[in-house]
Amino acid sequence: TKLFWIFIVLMVCAGSSELAMAQWASAFAESALHVSKSVGDLAGSCGFAALMGLSRVLYGKFGEKVNLTTFMTASGILCLVCYLIAGLSKNPVLGLIGCAVSGFSVGIMWPGSISISSRILPKGGTALFALLALGGDLGGSLGPSIIGNVSQRAGDNLQMGVLSGIGFPIVLVICVLGVRRRYMTVSPR
Template sequence: MKNYKKTLTACYLGFITQAISANFVPLLFLTFHRSYSIPLSKIALISTCFFFTQLVVDLFCAKFVDRIGYRVSIIISEITSGLGLAGLALLPDLFVNPYAGIITCTIIYAVGSGLIEVLVSPIVEACPFENKAGTMSLLHSFYCWGSVGVILLSTVFFHFAGLDRWRILACLWALVPLYNILNFATCPIEHLVEDGKGMTINQLFKNKLFWLFCLLMVCAGSSEIAMAQWASAFVESALHVSKTVGDLAGPCCFAILMGISRVFYGKYGEKYDLKKFMVISGMLCLACYLIAAFAKIPLMGLLGCALCGFSVGIMWPGTISIASKSLPLGGTAIFAFFALAGDLGGSLGPAIIGFVSQRNGENLQSGIFAGIGFPLILVLCVTFLLLKEKTETKNKKPE
């Protein structure tokens, strides 16, 4: 009998690996600036390079992953993630230009992160679990727990061992994906559709529902990442606290509540209609953005930030679950394009908040108000799907 729990454990660690890749290096931005005299303008490009590489990998996966195979591809993801993280301890000091060494490592582990983002969801979706939507939500919660773990454990390590030993911590974090190679090499892995029976990319592009789901993913990615990325700066400026306190109070609270939301739906999701749950979540997200944008009391703004994490929790995995049910022959390509759409939203949302804030005299609250469009569009799209489902059910009833 196949042990699909081992597959699930490997995928949990896969998302934790992605969380390490996304959150560890940003904690070292100021350290890189001071140690290697790298200008802050170049430091900011590290995140851009990370997300751009993920976008390229998303496009690559849509075309080639089915040919290479899930197992080989996901093992490559763990190898590149581990090598990229471990390389941070060596390459910046080996290269004549330390910045080139950091960017090289960033590209390597971003390749792994991009592959994980595309592959882990379809691997779990293909397993014969009963509550697919709940399982998917629980799976995605591990990215949240990974993010919280990276921030908290790294902060504790730096406090006791010192910032100058960050290379040791990079190697320790690299052990997670390197260990997970064994899990993915030995666990059972199924495929979503049989060879030759999945929809082609052209067929997907001609399907109107596919584009609606892509729009949903853009909105989900933006609603989540826009608030998550600006949470620390928002808390610092609103509450006038240090960066350490801002990181813990902002991104950590956001990630914890997002994780709780996903665990809640993972455990009790069978009792709720996923589309209705997403509509309520979208409306709560809209309310959180408005609270953060207009709160006169700083603690109310922090509450809006934190609760936003809970509201966005179901958006990304929920869209994947609804789309998988609506387009069962979408195959790996659909997950690759959804990852691309989510990353696009994750790039647009923070950029809009930053741009509007700058145009309004560095006022972050005005920037956050500008971000309400994405949860609003998400609510409208899911409401449309609900009405469509209601109409189809009504038409199927015998007269």
């Protein structure tokens, strides 16, 4: 169905948003922000992972009190802001904050997409989850590839590559809002 393909796009964007920054954070911090490898790994990659985990823990603990589509929309907007900060900032501290906080923003995207799809397509079964995981994995390879290719075409400028990642959260937010408006008549939790 058309709705199934919207969920596939949602998963591709979730995987792209998450893994594009996760894969490139260390190299980005070192080459674009001119910080040492240790600082880049700790503040960029580790900060990203820790905040992504925190996001999932907080949603696991307080999720029943929060509207999932609202949280995903806010997370997509935060992700967009983080990609813009990292891609445009000349200040290494701001760039590292953008990398790290993007981890918090992407934490709910993948599990949230699966939760929304299982609610709207309750008869999807195992096949639905397998195909959604495939979509997420496709995004997980597509996102980092796009950032790498754009960086290479821009003269190995990883800041331009990271900036090119803004499309992932934009499309994700559009999909979430479209699904919410059209298919969700009751509060999604």
